[in-house]
Amino acid sequence: MKMMTSQTYTLEELTRTLGATLHGDGAQRVSGLATLSDAGPDDIAFLANRAYQRFLGETRAAAVLLPPDLVSECPVSALALDNPYLGYAHLSHLFAPPLAGHRPGVHASACVAESAVLGKDVSIGPNVVIGEHAVIGERTVIGAGCSVGEACSIGSDSLLHANVTLYHGVIVGQRAIIHSGAVVGGDGFGFAHDGSAWHKIAQIGGVVVGDDVEIGSCSSIDRGALGDTVIGDGVKIDSQVQIAHNVHIGEHCALAGCVGIAGSTRVGRHCQLGGGVGLAGHLELCDGVQITGMSLVTNSIHEPGVYSSGTGSMPNDLWRRNAVRFKQLDQMARRLTRLERDRDRGTSQ
Amino acid sequence: MKMMTSQTYTLEELTRTLGATLHGDGAQRVSGLATLSDAGPDDIAFLANRAYQRFLGETRAAAVLLPPDLVSECPVSALALDNPYLGYAHLSHLFAPPLAGHRPGVHASACVAESAVLGKDVSIGPNVVIGEHAVIGERTVIGAGCSVGEACSIGSDSLLHANVTLYHGVIVGQRAIIHSGAVVGGDGFGFAHDGSAWHKIAQIGGVVVGDDVEIGSCSSIDRGALGDTVIGDGVKIDSQVQIAHNVHIGEHCALAGCVGIAGSTRVGRHCQLGGGVGLAGHLELCDGVQITGMSLVTNSIHEPGVYSSGTGSMPNDLWRRNAVRFKQLDQMARRLTRLERDRDRGTSQ
Amino acid sequence: MKMMTSQTYTLEELTRTLGATLHGDGAQRVSGLATLSDAGPDDIAFLANRAYQRFLGETRAAAVLLPPDLVSECPVSALALDNPYLGYAHLSHLFAPPLAGHRPGVHASACVAESAVLGKDVSIGPNVVIGEHAVIGERTVIGAGCSVGEACSIGSDSLLHANVTLYHGVIVGQRAIIHSGAVVGGDGFGFAHDGSAWHKIAQIGGVVVGDDVEIGSCSSIDRGALGDTVIGDGVKIDSQVQIAHNVHIGEHCALAGCVGIAGSTRVGRHCQLGGGVGLAGHLELCDGVQITGMSLVTNSIHEPGVYSSGTGSMPNDLWRRNAVRFKQLDQMARRLTRLERDRDRGTSQ
Incomplete structure (x- = not known):
C-alpha cells in the first residue's frame, strides 16, 4: 500500500506525547514509523523485542524508541521508555494514513427505522439497515452494508466496518470496533432430539459486548439460549473466532484467530487463547489462564498458568x-x- | 437484552400444548422461561439434565418442566414429561420476544430480476438482490443485504437472515434457516497442476440443501465440481463450518462450530461432529457416527460409535x-x- | 442443480483444444462433462486418478480423456493426454453453464466515489460501494453488495463475487477471484499490554494480492501492522482461511480450508497446507513444504517435504x-x- 501521510512530528513532540526521555536532537522531524530494519532517515523505529536487538546497530532510522538500558547502544537519536511496545502502540495512531473515510451524517441509501435513535455526529454509511428502536451512540460509525437489528444498542465512539451484521437486541459498549463480515447475535446451536430428528430451541437470550472490545473479521458471537452471551470490557477477539451461546468472556482477555468456544463456558479475566484453541462447553477457566495454539481444553482449569495439548509437527x-x-x-x-x-x-x- | 414479551400463558395451556401432566394450579400464569437458578415467580423453568437437579429444591420458578420421577422433589408446580428438553424446545418458541421483523412484501430498495418468481407472502428485505429465474417459496423471508443468485430455488417458510449469499443454482428446501454471513454455492477448491502453476477447474455442479436444515453464521458450503454438494433433510450446521465440494451429509446430522469437511466425503445419517472436527476428503462415515471435538478423521468409519483423536490439555x-x-x-x-x-x-x- | 447448457463440441474440436491424441470418431458430439461412473452417452468423462480405473470398462460416456497407456483399455472413444487432470481443468470451462451474469456497466444502486477510476467494460453490481481514489481494472466484475475501500486497486479481468469486503488501500492483481464473505485488509491483531489492559496498535500497512490468486468464501486476510501482508502470484486459498498481518505467502502455494497463519510468518513458494493447518507466528517455511491436515507447526521448516502432527482418530x-x-x-x-x-x-x- 502506498498511501501518503502528510503528518510530521519533531522528536520533542513525540517524546512529550509518550512521556519518554529524549537522547538526541528534539527539533529533528520524522514523517514515518517503521521497523528497525525497514526504517529510513525520515522514520522513527522501535525496539520492543530483544530478539531484534541485532538490527539496532545498523538502523537507518532517524530515532529509535527503546528501553533505557539500550540507549548507549543506539547509533541514532533515542527515545527511552520502559514499555517501548506500548509506546509504539501510541505512535502508530499518529502515523496512520488519513482517510477521507466517515463523514457524520446518514447516507441517502441507508434504511433507518423511524423509531431508531441516532446520537450526535453518527456516520451511517451507504446501504446500512437499522431496525426499529435501535440506539446508536454519539460519533459512532456504521460502515457500508451493515445490518443493525431491531432494538440493538451501540455505545458512543464505536466503529462497525463494512458488512457487519448485528441481530436484534444486541448490546455493544463504547469505543468498540467490529470488523467486516463479523456476525453478532446469530442463533446459538440449540436443538432437542426426539429420537429421530432435531427440534430447534428458540434462542431468546441476547449478546452483551462491553466497552473497548474489538471483534475481528468474519468472527461470530451467538446469542444466548436463555440469558445472554457476555463479552467483558477490553476483550480483544481476532478473526474467524466462534463464540457459542451463553459463553462469558472475562475482561481484558485476548482470543487469537480461529478460536472456538462451545456453549456456556466461562473464561476468566486476563486470559489469552492462542490461535485455533478449542474450549469444550460448560467449562470454567479461572483468571490468568493462557492456552497455547490449537490446544483443546475439555476440563475446567482452576490454576492460572500456561496449558497445551497436541503434538509438535515432524517429518x-x-x-x-x-x-x-x-x-x-x-x-x-x-x-x-x-x-x-x-x-x-x-x-x- | 431487555426486550419485553407480552405473552403470558396459564400452566393449563402449557400442559395441553406439551402433552404433559400437571401437578399444581392450572390457572397460574407465567410470562417467562428461565433456568432453574435464574427463574423468578413469573417464570416456568425446566430440568432436563440431572446435573442441575441440585437447583430444583431452591428454585423460585412458578413451575418446573421435568421428568415424571422428579415430581415428588419439586417444591412448586410441576409439568411432567418424558423428554423435558424437547418440551423446553417447544416452550422456547412461545416465549421468544415478538419482533416487528419481517413484513410480507418487497422492500423498495431490493433488486429483484424480472424473471424471478416470488411466492405468496414472501418478505424481501432492503438491498436484497435476487437473480434471474430464481424461485422463492411462499412466506419465505430474505433478510437485508442477501444476494440470491440466478436460478436459485428456495422452498416455502424458509428464512435467510441478513447478509447471506447464495451463488447461482443453489437449491434450498422448505423451513430452512440460514444465518448471516453464510455463503452457499461458492466454488469448490479444485485446481490442476501443470508442474509449475495451478489451473482452475470450473465448478459446474451445484448445492442441494434439504428441508428443515439450519446453517450457522459465517458457514460456507461449496458447490460441486461435477454433480452436487448435498445437505440432507433435517441437518443442523453450526457457525464457521466449511463443507467442501461434493460432500454429502446424511439426514439429521448435527455439525458443531468450526467443523471442516474436505471434498467428496460422505457422512451417513444421524451423525454428530463435535466442534472443530476435521474430516479428510473422499471418506465414508456410516450412519450413527459421533466424532468428539477437534478430532481429525483420515480413514472411513464403518461402525457406528464414538471416535476421537488428539491429546488432552495439560500444564x-x-x-x-x-x-x-x-x-x-x-x-x-x-x-x-x-x-x-x-x-x-x-x-x- | 439442473441448468441447461446449450454448448456441444465435437471430439475433434476438444482434441484440438487440449492438444490430445484422438482414438475414435472426431465428428461425434458431446454436450456434457461427467465422472466415469456418472457419464451418459452425450458426455465426455476423464480418468486422472488410477484409483478410478475400475470404472473405465463400464463407462457409458461417449469418450474418455485419459493417459496414453490406458487407451487400449478404453471401451469408447479416447482422448489421450499426458496430464488428463489438467485436460479436465481446461474442459470444465467449456462445459460451465452460461449465466446471464455480469453485464458491463455500473448498476444504478451502486455508490461509486467520484474520484474512483473504472476501467473499460467493468461490471459494478447492485449496492456496491467503491471508495475515493479506488482503481478498478478493465473487464473486472464487482458483485452485488461488495465494499471496495478508499484507494484500493484491482487489476483487470478480476472477479469479486457478491458481498466481498476490501478495506482501504488493498491491492489486488489481475485475474484474481475473490469469493463471497471474504474480507481483505481488516486490522491485524496487534495490541500492547500496559499491565492491566490492551492498547490497540494502528495497523498502518496494507495487503498486496498478486495475479491469478483465488480467495475462498469467508476467508480473511489482515492488513500489515507496518509494511504489507503479501499473497504471491498464483496462490490459491480455500474457504474459511485466516491470514494474519505481515504474513507472506510465496507464489503458487495452495492453502486448503480452515488454515490459520499467525503474524509475520513467511511461507515459501509451491507449498501446500492441508485443511485446518495452523502455522505459529514469525516462522519461515522454505519452498516446497507440504503440511498434512490439521497439523500445528511451531518451528520454521528449512527442508522441503511432508510434515505432520497430531494423532489419528480411533474409537x-x-x-x-x-x-x-x-x-x-x-x-x-x-x-x-x-x-x-x-x-x-x-x-x-
Missing part, C-alpha cells in the same frame, strides 16, 4: 511411525509395568 | 516433556520389544 | 486409555531407560 514418515504407536500407548504402558514387575521379581529372587 | 511444562517423547514413540516401542525379548531370553536360559 | 474408549498415557509419556520414557540400565547391569554382572 511425515517419522510422524506416521509415531502416530501408529500412539494407538498402542496404553498397551505399551502395561508392558512396561510388567517388565518392571519381572525385573523386581528377578532382583528379589 | 505446558508437562506437555513439553511429553510432546518431545511423542517424537521418540516408535523408538520407545522398539526398545520395549527388545527389553521383553531380553527378559524372555533371560528367563528361558 | 473413543481406546483413545481415552491412550490419551491418559500421553500425559505419562515422559515418565514412561524414563522408566524405559531405567529398565535398560538395569538389564545392562544384569548382563554385565
Whole structure:
C-alpha cells in the first residue's frame, strides 16, 4: 500500500506525547514509523523485542524508541521508555494514513427505522439497515452494508466496518470496533432430539459486548439460549473466532484467530487463547489462564498458568511411525509395568 | 437484552400444548422461561439434565418442566414429561420476544430480476438482490443485504437472515434457516497442476440443501465440481463450518462450530461432529457416527460409535516433556520389544 | 442443480483444444462433462486418478480423456493426454453453464466515489460501494453488495463475487477471484499490554494480492501492522482461511480450508497446507513444504517435504486409555531407560 501521510512530528513532540526521555536532537522531524530494519532517515523505529536487538546497530532510522538500558547502544537519536511496545502502540495512531473515510451524517441509501435513535455526529454509511428502536451512540460509525437489528444498542465512539451484521437486541459498549463480515447475535446451536430428528430451541437470550472490545473479521458471537452471551470490557477477539451461546468472556482477555468456544463456558479475566484453541462447553477457566495454539481444553482449569495439548509437527514418515504407536500407548504402558514387575521379581529372587 | 414479551400463558395451556401432566394450579400464569437458578415467580423453568437437579429444591420458578420421577422433589408446580428438553424446545418458541421483523412484501430498495418468481407472502428485505429465474417459496423471508443468485430455488417458510449469499443454482428446501454471513454455492477448491502453476477447474455442479436444515453464521458450503454438494433433510450446521465440494451429509446430522469437511466425503445419517472436527476428503462415515471435538478423521468409519483423536490439555511444562517423547514413540516401542525379548531370553536360559 | 447448457463440441474440436491424441470418431458430439461412473452417452468423462480405473470398462460416456497407456483399455472413444487432470481443468470451462451474469456497466444502486477510476467494460453490481481514489481494472466484475475501500486497486479481468469486503488501500492483481464473505485488509491483531489492559496498535500497512490468486468464501486476510501482508502470484486459498498481518505467502502455494497463519510468518513458494493447518507466528517455511491436515507447526521448516502432527482418530474408549498415557509419556520414557540400565547391569554382572 502506498498511501501518503502528510503528518510530521519533531522528536520533542513525540517524546512529550509518550512521556519518554529524549537522547538526541528534539527539533529533528520524522514523517514515518517503521521497523528497525525497514526504517529510513525520515522514520522513527522501535525496539520492543530483544530478539531484534541485532538490527539496532545498523538502523537507518532517524530515532529509535527503546528501553533505557539500550540507549548507549543506539547509533541514532533515542527515545527511552520502559514499555517501548506500548509506546509504539501510541505512535502508530499518529502515523496512520488519513482517510477521507466517515463523514457524520446518514447516507441517502441507508434504511433507518423511524423509531431508531441516532446520537450526535453518527456516520451511517451507504446501504446500512437499522431496525426499529435501535440506539446508536454519539460519533459512532456504521460502515457500508451493515445490518443493525431491531432494538440493538451501540455505545458512543464505536466503529462497525463494512458488512457487519448485528441481530436484534444486541448490546455493544463504547469505543468498540467490529470488523467486516463479523456476525453478532446469530442463533446459538440449540436443538432437542426426539429420537429421530432435531427440534430447534428458540434462542431468546441476547449478546452483551462491553466497552473497548474489538471483534475481528468474519468472527461470530451467538446469542444466548436463555440469558445472554457476555463479552467483558477490553476483550480483544481476532478473526474467524466462534463464540457459542451463553459463553462469558472475562475482561481484558485476548482470543487469537480461529478460536472456538462451545456453549456456556466461562473464561476468566486476563486470559489469552492462542490461535485455533478449542474450549469444550460448560467449562470454567479461572483468571490468568493462557492456552497455547490449537490446544483443546475439555476440563475446567482452576490454576492460572500456561496449558497445551497436541503434538509438535515432524517429518511425515517419522510422524506416521509415531502416530501408529500412539494407538498402542496404553498397551505399551502395561508392558512396561510388567517388565518392571519381572525385573523386581528377578532382583528379589 | 431487555426486550419485553407480552405473552403470558396459564400452566393449563402449557400442559395441553406439551402433552404433559400437571401437578399444581392450572390457572397460574407465567410470562417467562428461565433456568432453574435464574427463574423468578413469573417464570416456568425446566430440568432436563440431572446435573442441575441440585437447583430444583431452591428454585423460585412458578413451575418446573421435568421428568415424571422428579415430581415428588419439586417444591412448586410441576409439568411432567418424558423428554423435558424437547418440551423446553417447544416452550422456547412461545416465549421468544415478538419482533416487528419481517413484513410480507418487497422492500423498495431490493433488486429483484424480472424473471424471478416470488411466492405468496414472501418478505424481501432492503438491498436484497435476487437473480434471474430464481424461485422463492411462499412466506419465505430474505433478510437485508442477501444476494440470491440466478436460478436459485428456495422452498416455502424458509428464512435467510441478513447478509447471506447464495451463488447461482443453489437449491434450498422448505423451513430452512440460514444465518448471516453464510455463503452457499461458492466454488469448490479444485485446481490442476501443470508442474509449475495451478489451473482452475470450473465448478459446474451445484448445492442441494434439504428441508428443515439450519446453517450457522459465517458457514460456507461449496458447490460441486461435477454433480452436487448435498445437505440432507433435517441437518443442523453450526457457525464457521466449511463443507467442501461434493460432500454429502446424511439426514439429521448435527455439525458443531468450526467443523471442516474436505471434498467428496460422505457422512451417513444421524451423525454428530463435535466442534472443530476435521474430516479428510473422499471418506465414508456410516450412519450413527459421533466424532468428539477437534478430532481429525483420515480413514472411513464403518461402525457406528464414538471416535476421537488428539491429546488432552495439560500444564505446558508437562506437555513439553511429553510432546518431545511423542517424537521418540516408535523408538520407545522398539526398545520395549527388545527389553521383553531380553527378559524372555533371560528367563528361558 | 439442473441448468441447461446449450454448448456441444465435437471430439475433434476438444482434441484440438487440449492438444490430445484422438482414438475414435472426431465428428461425434458431446454436450456434457461427467465422472466415469456418472457419464451418459452425450458426455465426455476423464480418468486422472488410477484409483478410478475400475470404472473405465463400464463407462457409458461417449469418450474418455485419459493417459496414453490406458487407451487400449478404453471401451469408447479416447482422448489421450499426458496430464488428463489438467485436460479436465481446461474442459470444465467449456462445459460451465452460461449465466446471464455480469453485464458491463455500473448498476444504478451502486455508490461509486467520484474520484474512483473504472476501467473499460467493468461490471459494478447492485449496492456496491467503491471508495475515493479506488482503481478498478478493465473487464473486472464487482458483485452485488461488495465494499471496495478508499484507494484500493484491482487489476483487470478480476472477479469479486457478491458481498466481498476490501478495506482501504488493498491491492489486488489481475485475474484474481475473490469469493463471497471474504474480507481483505481488516486490522491485524496487534495490541500492547500496559499491565492491566490492551492498547490497540494502528495497523498502518496494507495487503498486496498478486495475479491469478483465488480467495475462498469467508476467508480473511489482515492488513500489515507496518509494511504489507503479501499473497504471491498464483496462490490459491480455500474457504474459511485466516491470514494474519505481515504474513507472506510465496507464489503458487495452495492453502486448503480452515488454515490459520499467525503474524509475520513467511511461507515459501509451491507449498501446500492441508485443511485446518495452523502455522505459529514469525516462522519461515522454505519452498516446497507440504503440511498434512490439521497439523500445528511451531518451528520454521528449512527442508522441503511432508510434515505432520497430531494423532489419528480411533474409537473413543481406546483413545481415552491412550490419551491418559500421553500425559505419562515422559515418565514412561524414563522408566524405559531405567529398565535398560538395569538389564545392562544384569548382563554385565
